[in-house]
Amino acid sequence: MGAQMKYYYELTISCSPHVHAPVTTRTIMGDVLIALVPALAASVYHFGLRALVVTLFSMAACVLFEWGWCRLMKKPDHTHDRSALVTGMLLAFVCPPTIPYWVLIVGDFFAIVIVKMLFGGIGRNVVNPALAGRAFLMSWPVAMSTWVLPGWDNAPGLFDTTDAVTAATPLAAMHQGLLPEASVLELFLGRTGGCVGETCALALLLGFLYLLIRKVISPRIPLAYIGTVALLALLFPQGNDPVRWMAAQVLSGGLLLGAIFMATDYVTSPVTALGQIVYGIGCGVLTIMIRYFGGYNEGVSYAILVMNCCVVLLDRLGHPTRFGAPGKEGKSV
Numbered sequence: 001m002g003a004q005m006k007y008y009y010e011l012t013i014s015c016s017p018h019v020h021a022p023v024t025t026r027t028i029m030g031d032v033l034i035a036l037v038p039a040l041a042a043s044v045y046h047f048g049l050r051a052l053v054v055t056l057f058s059m060a061a062c063v064l065f066e067w068g069w070c071r072l073m074k075k076p077d078h079t080h081d082r083s084a085l086v087t088g089m090l091l092a093f094v095c096p097p098t099i100p101y102w103v104l105i106v107g108d109f110f111a112i113v114i115v116k117m118l119f120g121g122i123g124r125n126v127v128n129p130a131l132a133g134r135a136f137l138m139s140w141p142v143a144m145s146t147w148v149l150p151g152w153d154n155a156p157g158l159f160d161t162t163d164a165v166t167a168a169t170p171l172a173a174m175h176q177g178l179l180p181e182a183s184v185l186e187l188f189l190g191r192t193g194g195c196v197g198e199t200c201a202l203a204l205l206l207g208f209l210y211l212l213i214r215k216v217i218s219p220r221i222p223l224a225y226i227g228t229v230a231l232l233a234l235l236f237p238q239g240n241d242p243v244r245w246m247a248a249q250v251l252s253g254g255l256l257l258g259a260i261f262m263a264t265d266y267v268t269s270p271v272t273a274l275g276q277i278v279y280g281i282g283c284g285v286l287t288i289m290i291r292y293f294g295g296y297n298e299g300v301s302y303a304i305l306v307m308n309c310c311v312v313l314l315d316r317l318g319h320p321t322r323f324g325a326p327g328k329e330g331k332s333v
Contacts, residue, residue, distance in 0.1 A: 062087050075121075
């Protein structure tokens with residue numbers, strides 16, 4: 001009896017959760033930053049040092065805006081969780097390397113203060129902050145649609161972009177129903193014009209593999225998203241080469257970047273397995289519709305933002321029935 005009473009009094013009573021894991025927001029965001037490093041290295045290789053400076057500038061601005069907001073509102077400082085760094089890096093990745101720094105600052109402010117902090121901070125934002133910032137920056141269409149050819153000879157200067165050699169992106173040609181001049185290999189390696197971090201498919205896939213190994217994300221959303229775009233492009237091609245048209249749709253623009261790093265955002269994506277699959281399919285359908293019938297060449301950003309607003313409804317799909325709750329027939333499970 002004494003031994004039993006001793007065992008009873010040594011129990012630790014605490015609130016749930018009782019099982020803890022060494023995974024925190026800081027470690028998750030750190031893994032995302034590591035997964036983005038190959039794409040950053042590829043952007044520097046293709047577009048010069050300005051791509052690196054633009055990315056670091058955006059990351060610093062996002063951290064500064066979040067820190068300033070917390071100080072202004074007298075709230076705890078959460079900049080140590082690295083989420084602002086991820087937002088700044090992703091926002092820079094979906095902007096041209098020639099973007100003026102002041103325009104990028106405006107986008108960083110909108111993403112952090114308006115989209116994230118005004119809604120309560122990390123975990124409470126309705127849409128992806130980086131994509132919302134990019135959508136807002138489309139108010140400056142010239143700055144957001146000036147592309148340069150890859151290569152250090154054509155790279156824009158750190159403070160002046162007037163000497164950069166401008167060029168059209170593959171999506172601009174496909175928007176007119178034409179196959180891009182770049183080969184599939186060039187698209188895969190990123191030897192085309194485009195945003196800072198979206199051109200090199202190889203680097204993005206390396207980041208995807210790292211996130212899967214680290215179990216940071218599930219493959220459901222990226223595979224459903226990319227698979228839907230590939231299937232629709234193959235079924236409804238333009239031109240005389242359906243396979244190349246499909247490959248160009250998948251490898252061009254921000255599809256891989258959006259499917260891997262933005263559509264999988266924990267806060268703005270469904271939690272149920274079925275909801276994630278439907279979410280990915282919806283992103284793919286909207287992307288193709290915007291690319292085919294919209295007035296804008298790219299549709300990834302707007303497709304993900306629209307589906308972000310549907311997450312509350314998608315979370316009801318495949319929701320497990322709680323033990324003891326009434327089932328569909330009114331009986332307890």
